[in-house]
Amino acid sequence: MATPYEIQSSTNQTKLTVRGSLDINTAPALAEEIDRIIAAKPGKVDVDLTSLDLIDSSGVAALVKLYKGIRAAGGAVAISGARDQPLAIFKLLRMDKVFNL
């Protein structure tokens, strides 16, 4: 299975691009990367969901973990590009306003 995410890091900023399906099978690997991203304490994390086709509650949990971890350390998280099924899930869970989607 292709890795559904890509991480680009610079001095104080990280860009996380998620594509394909972020679900109970793929989210655990991303969650491990998220632990590393949080530990690095970047000032800002940009999450690009433009190429994300499907998400389930496990995938949402991984992104929530990222959001809370970065915010708790004083950083900023910008999530963008959610569309179709993932956007519907964020709206259903009322996270679209928190994530400013």
Added chain:
Amino acid sequence: MKSAYPPAAMAASIQLTVPGTLRYRAIAVRVVAEAARMVSGSNQRAPNDLLDLDVRDPFDTAVVSAFMEIFNNVAVHAYRHKRGGRIHIAITPSTSELVIEVIDHGETFDLEGVPPLPDELDEHSLPEGGMGIHIAKTMLDEVTYEPGPPNLWRLCKRLPANPLASGAGRR
């Protein structure tokens, strides 16, 4: 296999049995997505790309999103990631609704014990779990669970009275 359906309706249903682990989730989801498309009449964006699930139509989105959560629930909570269990899936499409029965022989699930989402959501109260059942219940018209053995999930999504109003087009 127990069923809530009369024999005549079952004759038109799609039957699928997969091992009760997450390894087989994608296969089951793909079958359910195609059945949803049969009911909604939605068109695939790239019909030649068999790897593209292309879930955009609101009806398809609701069915696939809910089914994914129920499959996760069975594999994780009923079978606890153990091999050997089976998940029986009966999909009954009609012109007005899609009914999916998911049957397992694993441990029963306490549906009433699932806590509701917080009324007010902010960055501090964002949940990191317990969202799956909420997604399924909210996305569908009916979600019932009959503890077994075997355990039976019954999922139903109806087309809106005017399909064109939801953006779903008929072939």
